[in-house]
Amino acid sequence: MTAxxxxxxxxxxxxxxxxxxxEYFLGELPGRVDAMNAAATNDDLDQLKTIAHQLKGSxxxxxxxxxxxxxxxxxxxxxxxxxxxxxxxAIRGEVDSLVSLCQSxxxxxx
Amino acid sequence: xxxxxxxxxxxxxxxxxxDDSQFVHRILDARLRSESISLIGEHDGKAGHERAxxxxxxxxxxxLDMPVMDGYETLRVLKDDxxxxxxxxxxxxxxxxxxxxxxxxxLGAVDFITKPFEITELRARVRSSLKLSALLKMLAQxxxxxxxxxxxxxxxxxxxxxxxYDRAVRHGHPLSISMIDxxxxxSVNDTYGHPAGDxxxxxxxxIIQQQxxxxxxxxxxxxxxxxxIMPETTPEQAKILCDRIRQSCEAVSWSQHPSRAVTLSCGVxxxxxxxxxxxxxxxxLEMADRNLYEAKQSGRNRVKATDIGxxxxxxxxxx
Numbered sequence: 222m223t224a225x226x227x228x229x230x231x232x233x234x235x236x237x238x239x240x241x242x243x244e245y246f247l248g249e250l251p252g253r254v255d256a257m258n259a260a261a262t263n264d265d266l267d268q269l270k271t272i273a274h275q276l277k278g279s280x281x282x283x284x285x286x287x288x289x290x291x292x293x294x295x296x297x298x299x300x301x302x303x304x305x306x307x308x309x310x311a312i313r314g315e316v317d318s319l320v321s322l323c324q325s326x327x328x329x330x331x
Numbered sequence: 332x333x334x335x336x337x338x339x340x341x342x343x344x345x346x347x348x349x350d351d352s353q354f355v356h357r358i359l360d361a362r363l364r365s366e367s368i369s370l371i372g373e374h375d376g377k378a379g380h381e382r383a384x385x386x387x388x389x390x391x392x393x394x395l396d397m398p399v400m401d402g403y404e405t406l407r408v409l410k411d412d413x414x415x416x417x418x419x420x421x422x423x424x425x426x427x428x429x430x431x432x433x434x435x436x437x438l439g440a441v442d443f444i445t446k447p448f449e450i451t452e453l454r455a456r457v458r459s460s461l462k463l464s465a466l467l468k469m470l471a472q473x474x475x476x477x478x479x480x481x482x483x484x485x486x487x488x489x490x491x492x493x494x495x496y497d498r499a500v501r502h503g504h505p506l507s508i509s510m511i512d513x514x515x516x517x518s519v520n521d522t523y524g525h526p527a528g529d530x531x532x533x534x535x536x537x538i539i540q541q542q543x544x545x546x547x548x549x550x551x552x553x554x555x556x557x558x559x560i561m562p563e564t565t566p567e568q569a570k571i572l573c574d575r576i577r578q579s580c581e582a583v584s585w586s587q588h589p590s591r592a593v594t595l596s597c598g599v600x601x602x603x604x605x606x607x608x609x610x611x612x613x614x615x616l617e618m619a620d621r622n623l624y625e626a627k628q629s630g631r632n633r634v635k636a637t638d639i640g641x642x643x644x645x646x647x648x649x650x
Contacts, residue, residue, distance in 0.1 A: 238361050245357050274396060278425040279354035281447035282362075289447055 232284030239284065246283035247327065254323050261316045264309070269316065270299045276319075285326065291319045344389035344461050348372040349379030349405060350423065351397040355446075359392070362450050366457065376405030383415045389464050390457065393440075395424040395431070403438065410439040419464045421456060423448075477551040479529060480536035488550040488558055495548070495562050496612045500605045507561045507569035507601025510619040511539070511576070514594045514631040516555040527587040535580055535595065542576045558619075566601035566644045570636035573597045574646070577634055598622030599636035599644070610639055 232239035253272055260268035276292035295315045302308050346368045348359055356372050363370055371386060373379040377400055383391060391409065395402030402422060409415045419441040424431065432443050441463070442456050475487035483491070492508065499506035513519075513535065520528035532555065539549045539557060548560040561569045574597075581594050600618040602608045610618075618639065626635040636644040 238364070242358065242361055246354070249354070271398075274425065275352045275354060278446035279352060279358060282358045282450075283354070286447075 231286060242283045246280070246285065250323050250327055254320050254327075257316055257320055261313055266299055266302070266312075269312070270296055273299065273319075288319070288322055288326075291315075291322055295319055343367055343369050344465070345369045345371060345386055346390045346392065346457065346461075347379065347383055347386065347388035348392045349374075349376060349382075349397075349402075350392070350394035351375060352394070355394065355423070358448065359453075362448070362453065363457065366454060368457070368461070376400030376402070376408065379405060380408050380412070380415065383409060383418060384412070388418060390460050391418055391420045392444075392457075393420050393422050395422055395435070403434065406435060406438045406440060417467075419460050421460055480533055480551040480557075482536050482540070482557070483548060483550040485550060485552055485558075488548070488552065488560070491548050492560055492612045492616070495560050496608065496615070499562065499602075500608050503605035504563055505565045505568075505601065505603050506605075506608060507564045507566050507599060508615060508619050509559045509561070509569060509573050509597055509599040509634075509636075510552070510616070510623045511557040511559070511573070511595050511597045512623055512627070513555040514596055514627075516593075519588070519591065519593065522591070523588050527585075530587060531585065531593050534583065534585070535593065538579045538583070539576055542572065542579060544572075547572075558616075561601070564601065565603045566599055566636050566638050567646065569599045569601050570634055570644050570646055573599055573634045573636070577632065581632060594632035596623055596626040596631050597634040598624070598626055599634060600639060601636075602639050607639055615639065 232243055234240050234243060253276065257269065257272050259265075260272065273292045273296035277289055277296055280286070280289035280292060295312070298312060298315060302312065344367075346363070348356060348370060350356060350372070351374050353374075356374075360370060360372075371382065371388065373382045375397060379391070379393070382388075393402050393405060397405070400408075402424070406420060406422070409418065409420060420439065421442040421444055422435045422440045423444050423446060425446040435443060441460055444453055444456055475483055477484040495506060498504070513531065516528065516531070519531055532551075536549075536551065536557070539559070543549050543559070546562050547564075548562075550558050550560075552558045559573075561572065564572070577595055577597060581592055583593065585591065585593065598619045598621065600615055600622060608615075618637065618641075622635040622637055626633045629635070638644065
């Protein structure tokens with residue numbers, strides 16, 4: 222399967238229905254970021270996988286395809302993870318960049 | 332045929348979403364708002380199955396990847412339950428290998444939608460599944476409906492009698508049935524022709540339908556014979572109802588033969604409560620037939636009613 226064009230689902234902030242979804246997603250995002258940080262601290266891979274899976278499936282529909290792609294990559298890497306420490310560090314790195322990506326939407330640079 | 336279920340085609344279809352992610356509920360809630368559907372939701376498979384039993388949705392949108400009871404298991408439960416088996420299920424999933432798709436089609440899903448959603452496609456697939464399910468429902472109903480009278484047919488009657496009988500026994504409720512036969516119907520056909528006879532059949536069916544209450548199930552049994560199942564109805568109440576049908580029929584002036592009235596005879600049998608249902612549904616039908624025969628023997632254009640023990644039901648005249 223070819224990956225969907227990441228821009229295909231971006232939403233229009235001027236459309237009321239789109240705006241409602243964007244607003245909802247931004248409202249939910251801090252909770253997910255906190256949960257991801259906590260899961261990474263506790264090495265809770267199952268929880269990380271669940272959050273990544275949900276973001277992968279839903280972020281593009283809320284107008285955030287880049288979050289969706291990053292989450293998809295994270296989920297895929299967790300699924301194919303073997304027990305080596307270096308892999309684990311790589312996952313932590315991916316969580317950090319996904320978190321920063323989310324925060325770039327929450328706290329855009331002026 | 333005043334049974335309520337027949338009217339479901341006219342109402343806004345209910346679509347049930349089963350997905351553990353609140354995100355998906357929000358997306359579909361917004362994106363399907365413009366569709367003429369009523370969207371309801373549950374967050375896990377078990378609750379989804381229970382909701383499907385309760386609200387009888389026209390379509391289920393089911394997520395595959397859920398904790399506790401996943402989509403595969405939920406689909407299996409839905410398809411194993413005779414009450415939910417015929418509800419079409421569209422699977423929503425981020426897993427999109429051919430293997431996953433084949434597995435859910437094998438389990439009985441009608442369609443597969445990949446996350447993230449392409450909204451236009453999602454709407455089109457929901458619409459097409461709803462259309463298909465409405466057509467299937469209509470076909471299923473047509474297979475239960477007698478073409479000439481518009482009443483339920485005999486096959487449907489046999490199924491429903493057993494169902495209503497079991498229900499009455501289980502809850503200890505009253506149940507009555509009646510068998511109705513037009514008097515000297517052959518002479519209508521012979522004298523005025525078969526089209527006139529057909530008009531009488533559909534006209535009497537209409538009278539029966541008008542007099543029936545919403546809980547009654549009226550069927551054409553064959554030829555000029557009709558049967559009615561009257562749930563929650565004592566034989567005495569059933570006799571009153573059937574006598575109203577008899578009187579209405581007698582009072583009709585038929586445009587093709589104004590001087591020839593059509594009358595009917597009727598045999599009623601029933602029990603005041605579930606404990607009184609001491610015979611099989613088939614034996615009950617035989618009793619109704621016997622009462623009909625006796626109504627014919629004693630002069631036609633009358634209703635004979637007994638309880639299952641054979642005790643004659645007489646209606647006390649007011650005043």
